[in-house]
Amino acid sequence: MHLEIITLEKVLFEGEVDSVKLPGTKGSFEALNNHAAIISTLDEGNIVVKQGTEKTNFEIKSGIVEILKNKMIVLA
Amino acid sequence: MPNLKEVRNRISSTQSTRQITKAMKLVSATKLRKAQEAITKMRPYAEKLSQILANLKDSVKENEELLRYFEKREVRKVLLVAISSDRGLAGAFNANVIKTTKRLLGDTYKHLDVETDVEILYVGKKAYEILKNVFQNPHNTAHMNLFAHLGADQAFALTDLLIQKFLSKEVDEVCMVYNSFKNAATQVVKTETLLPIQTLENENQKGQIEYIFEPDKVGILGDLIPRTIKTQFFKALLDSHAGEHGARMVAMDKATENAGELLNNLKLQYNQARQAAITNEILEIVGGAAALDG
Numbered sequence: 218m219h220l221e222i223i224t225l226e227k228v229l230f231e232g233e234v235d236s237v238k239l240p241g242t243k244g245s246f247e248a249l250n251n252h253a254a255i256i257s258t259l260d261e262g263n264i265v266v267k268q269g270t271e272k273t274n275f276e277i278k279s280g281i282v283e284i285l286k287n288k289m290i291v292l293a
Numbered sequence: 294m295p296n297l298k299e300v301r302n303r304i305s306s307t308q309s310t311r312q313i314t315k316a317m318k319l320v321s322a323t324k325l326r327k328a329q330e331a332i333t334k335m336r337p338y339a340e341k342l343s344q345i346l347a348n349l350k351d352s353v354k355e356n357e358e359l360l361r362y363f364e365k366r367e368v369r370k371v372l373l374v375a376i377s378s379d380r381g382l383a384g385a386f387n388a389n390v391i392k393t394t395k396r397l398l399g400d401t402y403k404h405l406d407v408e409t410d411v412e413i414l415y416v417g418k419k420a421y422e423i424l425k426n427v428f429q430n431p432h433n434t435a436h437m438n439l440f441a442h443l444g445a446d447q448a449f450a451l452t453d454l455l456i457q458k459f460l461s462k463e464v465d466e467v468c469m470v471y472n473s474f475k476n477a478a479t480q481v482v483k484t485e486t487l488l489p490i491q492t493l494e495n496e497n498q499k500g501q502i503e504y505i506f507e508p509d510k511v512g513i514l515g516d517l518i519p520r521t522i523k524t525q526f527f528k529a530l531l532d533s534h535a536g537e538h539g540a541r542m543v544a545m546d547k548a549t550e551n552a553g554e555l556l557n558n559l560k561l562q563y564n565q566a567r568q569a570a571i572t573n574e575i576l577e578i579v580g581g582a583a584a585l586d587g
Contacts, residue, residue, distance in 0.1 A: 257508075258516045281342075
């Protein structure tokens, strides 16, 4: 699954990932490959990106996420 | 004929002025490049945002809370955001903002009393310094040094304030005056209404995709709409920032050119004066010799 995390100032992350954990407004959720198309708002919290065994953390204050056809875009 | 020493002094002072303007031009060129990069970097964000919005915008009509952002009221009070720069020496950059602000208040909003009904929020020192004596509403505020470290956070904080003033009906319209960045040499002064939102732009009319909406369409829109206003405001700030450096670069380039021209004239004058002095001396010697020969 391709992930992009963009802010107004820069692109925080771009690349292929295995799974992403997101701080959704209605509770935290994890998105894997072939997730259904979704648009969700995000609360303050951490985005945890998993690539193989490697984990990367991104802190956000708020945001919005769109997942469509294995392409995931987070606007933070 | 001007005196030699005088001309020499003017030459050296013009030379140092030229050096300064040249250095300022180079500094502005670097800053301009950075400012332009910042504009490029926010573009994907803005595009995605309007794409998501395009998918949702039909739901706006279903919710009163959201319609408040679009509500057109009779304009009794207006909030004007005048975006200028903190520093001068940028050609007509700030003068244009000041002129447009004055014209706006004398024209579009002439039915309003500038001391009570027009609130001005200044971003940047220059417009504030000139206009504070013209428009004396005690509620006017000035935000300076924003451009030194221009970040989305500060812009967002300001926008929150604007949104809140509009939604609480403290003001009926929020309007921005700023220099939009065309290219390094051209800035165009723009007047944009931030609130109420005029239209939600919609470029991609692709087929609607069946998304899951979390929490729901209205909830997402409640987050998205302020976000677009913030993005619009931040874009204006970035545009103005890039425009400032562009304008200064051009102004300083012109100044360097003019200094060069001045220097050429002065050098000509200097050489003429020097030659005249020599001719005079020869005349005196020849005259003296002729008198001796007598």
